[in-house]
Amino acid sequence: MKKTVENDLSDTKLGEGQKQKLRNFFNGFKGLFSDQPGLTHVLYHEIDTGDKGPVVSRPYRYYRVKQGIIDYHIEKMSQEGIIRPIQSPYASPVVLTRKNNDLLLDSPKAYRFAIDYRKLNAITKYPRYSLPVIDDLITNISHISVRSTLDLKSGYFQLAISPKDIEKTAFITRNGTFAFFRMPFGLSGAAPNFQKAIDIMLKPVIGRFVMVYMDDVIITSPSFNELIYHLNQVFTLLRDAGLTLNKEKCHFARDKLKYLGLIITLRALALNSREQLIREQREDPELGHIYRYLENPDDGSVNATICENWFQDFKIIDGLLFYAKYSTTLGELRVYIPRSLREAIMQEFHDLPLAGHLGMRKTNLKLRDTCYFPYMRKYIFEYVSTCDRCQKFNYKNALPAGRLIPIVSNYPNEIVTLDLLGPTPHPDPKDIDFY
DSSP states (O other), X not given: XXXXXXXXXXXXXXXXXXXXXXXXXXXXXXXXXXXSOOOEEEEEEOXXXXXXXXXXXXXXXXXXXXXXXXXXXXXXXXXXXXXXXXXXXXXXXXXXXXXXXXXXXXXXXXEEEEEOOHHHHHTSOOOOOOOOOHHHXXXXXXXXXXXXXXXXXXXXXXXXXXXXXXXXXXXXXXXXXXXXSBXXXXXXXXXHHHHHHHHHHTTTTBTTTEEEETTEEEEEESSHHHHHHHHHHHHHHHHHHTOOBOGGGOEEEESSEEETTEEEOOSSTTOSOHHHHHHHHHTOTTTHHHHHHHHOTXXXXXXXXXXXXXXXXXXXXXXXXXXXXXXXXXXXXXXXXXXXXXXXXXXXXXXXXXXXXXXXXXXXXXXXXXEEXXXXXXXXXXXXXXXXXXXXXXXOOSOOOOOOOOOOOSSTXXXXXXXXXXXXXXXXXXXXXXX
C-alpha cells in the first residue's frame, strides 16, 4: 500500500472538510512529492566556451572533518545519479559554503556543496535571459485571495547538463574526478537558464494566477474551489515536465506566508480580518455612502442624487468596494482604501524595508496598481515629502547649484548697483518721539 502525502495544513485558514479535500487531492499527485529531485529535459544547460582550451585547478586542502563532509555529499549525489566518475581534461576544486541554519559545524547538512568554477566561467559565454523583478512580483500579488507557495526539491539538480558539456563540469577531490549530469551551483548562466526552463514549463499559467522566481512559485486563487482547480493545473504541468516538490517548504491556503525570504500578508497590514475592511469601507466618511447605496439603493440614510452620479464608478465584489472606472495593468479592479487605513497602506508601500523609501513618483506607480482613494497622488506626495527618514538619508537628484562667478570691473563706475528698500509703512505720528 502506497503512503499518503502528508503536507502540513495546520496554519491554513481552511475548515476540516476543506483540509481533507485538499489531502485527497494531494494523494493524486504522490509522485510529485518525492524525496528525490526530479529531472526535466525541457531545456538543457549548455556551457559554451567557444574555442578556449580546458581549465585546470588543484583541489583545495581541507581538514579531516570537512573532508568527511565532502565524502558524504559525493556519496549521496552518486547514489542519486547527480554525479559520476569521469576522465576529463577539465578540473575545478570543491568549496563548502555554510548554510543559514543552526546545525553543528561537523554536520554535513550544515554546508552546501559547491564547485569553484571561476576559471571555467571566465571563458564561458553568458546566456542572456532576464530574471523577474522581485519588487514587481511582490507588488502584483493579488490583495484579496487564497495564497499558496511551492518549492522545488533541489531545483538546480532537476535541470540536465547538455551531454556534450558534461566533461566541463568535472571537479577534483581526493577520491578522484567526478562530473555533474545535472546543473550544479556556481556555473555561469545557471540562474537565467533555470528561470527560462521554469517559464517554459509553466507558461500556460504564469501571469494568470501564478508568479515564479527561480524555484519559488506562488499561486493566488480567489476561493478554495479555484485553489483546487489552479493547483491541479500547476501540478499537472510540473509532473509532465518531470519535476518534484519539497513538501516541507510547500504551503497552502494561507493569509501569511514566506516567499523569496519575505513575509507576505494581507495587503492592508492594519487589518485583523476581511470583515474589518468591509466595515471600514461601509463606515468611511468619504465614500461610505456609495458603499451603502450600492448595497441597498433604497437606503434612506444616503443622498440618492449624489450617489447616482458616482455609483457607476464602483462595484461591490464579495462584500468589498472596488474602483471600477480604471483597472490596473494586470486587468484587476483596485480595492478602495478607506481613510482610516491609508496611513497603514503608505507604511507598507513606502516605509517597510522591501518598499525601500522610494520617491514620490515610484511610490505612486506602485500604489495605483493596487488600490484607490480620492486625491491619492496628492496624499502620496505629501506623505513622502514629510517622511523623516527620506529627508535625512535620501540624496537629492536635482542638478547642483552652479558656482558663483565674480564680476570683474575694468574701470571706475563701469558697474552700478542699487539696493531698493520699500515700500515702508508710514508710522503713526503719535508713535514718533521728537527731541
